[in-house]
Amino acid sequence: MIHVVIMAGGIGSRFWPMSSENVPKQFLDVLGTGKSLLQMTVDRFLGICSTEQIWVVTSKAFKEQVQQQLPMLPRQNILLEPCRRNTAPCIAYVSWVIKSIDPTANIVVTPSDHVVTDVPKFRQAITESLDFTAQSDAIVTLGMQPDRPETGYGYIEADLSYATLTNKNIFRVDSFKEKPTLEVAQQYIQKPNYYWNSGIFIWNVATIVNAFRVYQPQMAAIFEGLRDHYRTSTEQQQIDELFPTCESISVDYAIMEHADEIYVYPAEFGWSDLGSWSSLHRLMPKDEYGNALIGPNIRVFETANCIIHTTSEQEVVVQGLDGYIVVEKDGTLLVTRMDQEQRIKLFH
Numbered sequence: 001m002i003h004v005v006i007m008a009g010g011i012g013s014r015f016w017p018m019s020s021e022n023v024p025k026q027f028l029d030v031l032g033t034g035k036s037l038l039q040m041t042v043d044r045f046l047g048i049c050s051t052e053q054i055w056v057v058t059s060k061a062f063k064e065q066v067q068q069q070l071p072m073l074p075r076q077n078i079l080l081e082p083c084r085r086n087t088a089p090c091i092a093y094v095s096w097v098i099k100s101i102d103p104t105a106n107i108v109v110t111p112s113d114h115v116v117t118d119v120p121k122f123r124q125a126i127t128e129s130l131d132f133t134a135q136s137d138a139i140v141t142l143g144m145q146p147d148r149p150e151t152g153y154g155y156i157e158a159d160l161s162y163a164t165l166t167n168k169n170i171f172r173v174d175s176f177k178e179k180p181t182l183e184v185a186q187q188y189i190q191k192p193n194y195y196w197n198s199g200i201f202i203w204n205v206a207t208i209v210n211a212f213r214v215y216q217p218q219m220a221a222i223f224e225g226l227r228d229h230y231r232t233s234t235e236q237q238q239i240d241e242l243f244p245t246c247e248s249i250s251v252d253y254a255i256m257e258h259a260d261e262i263y264v265y266p267a268e269f270g271w272s273d274l275g276s277w278s279s280l281h282r283l284m285p286k287d288e289y290g291n292a293l294i295g296p297n298i299r300v301f302e303t304a305n306c307i308i309h310t311t312s313e314q315e316v317v318v319q320g321l322d323g324y325i326v327v328e329k330d331g332t333l334l335v336t337r338m339d340q341e342q343r344i345k346l347f348h
Contacts, residue, residue, distance in 0.1 A: 002049040002130060003105050003205075005094050006041055008058040008066060008112035009081055014276055016344055017332040018309070026112040027065050030280060032294040032311050037274070038112045039069055044119055045108070048126060055098070056112070057081065057090050076231065082240045087199075088254035089219060089246035093239065095208050096223040100230040105205040106134045109251075114198070115283055117270025125169075125267040129202040132167050136261070139211070140170060140202040143195030143264040144271045149185035152275055154178055154197040154252070158264045173262040176252060195266055199273070201251070208255070215258045219246050277325045278338050281307040307338070 011021045019025045026038045033040070042054060051072045058066050060080045067078065079094055091109055098105045108126055116122045129140040143156045155177040164170045176197065180188060188194040212220040222242050229238045247254075256262060272283045284292035284307070291300055295310040301319040308326040310316045318326060325341060327334045336344060 017329040121269035142198045142200045
């Protein structure tokens with residue numbers, strides 16, 4: 001059976017004034033579609049599996065927000081972390097829970113704050129990867145075709161000399177690369193076998209559990225020791241006690257850089273992890289002057305290369321700006337140059 005795991009515990013506030021530590025970006029409608037990034041993530045997987053097999057791992061602080069936004073999910077499918085410990089403990093926890101009820105589960109793990117513009121192509125990549133992992137001990141990650149020297153993403157170096165026997169779109173991974181400097185990123189995009197690391201993983205539950213046992217035995221022992229508590233009234237109490245003892249480490253460091261059977265599915269489906277207002281500007285449709293306008297009634301004059309997000313205002317008029325971010329939320333208005341976006345955190 002196919003299961004989808006959505007990691008929704010992040011506290012990113014880079015979309016201020018819309019986001020904050022109490023309301024991070026995964027719970028926001030940053031695209032102006034009427035749905036949050038978390039809700040859009042769930043929608044992408046409808047048709048791949050039922051809501052009964054969709055899991056959300058989040059912070060205890062965000063429990064009510066997840067339940068409000070995803071009322072169709074079974075309450076027991078919302079797993080609560082008592083503290084932040086990066087992605088490896090998060091994935092280990094949900095993997096052992098799923099294994100306790102479905103020992104042959106085939107799993108997709110995805111962040112909750114990504115945007116995908118071509119959903120059919122996304123589903124094709126996911127479905128083909130699931131078919132591959134269902135018949136092997138492989139771990140598959142989706143690699144995005146880079147279109148610029150991005151320093152905010154990790155990269156995947158693939159061996160494109162030959163595809164796998166069962167799927168012509170899947171290749172072995174030679175290595176994972178850390179977020180590079182601009183100079184190194186410019187070198188990467190000149191090579192046809194380098195892809196952005198999307199952070200979306202596909203594997204069989206037995207494969208990932210065994211990988212934790214081999215490469216992270218201490219962490220594996222914690223969750224293995226909780227087998228009698230999963231899906232019982234004592235599960236949360238045990239997790240509250242033992243989860244904080246896990247090492248804070250990403251699954252990339254914990255598993256991906258060590259395991260042997262690692263593969264990549266290179267894909268293009270209009271992907272972004274939306275790390276900033278400028279990344280949203282790149283992704284959104286724009287007018288002839290390069291303006292991305294998100295709101296019901298925005299008029300611009302002598303304005304270019306801006307992103308304007310004012311979904312709660314009746315009318316907005318902007319004149320004479322070039323390369324600016326304009327955002328209004330609950331009475332707070334942000335106007336700043338896009339090339340100075342990294343300074344937003346100083347404003348609040």
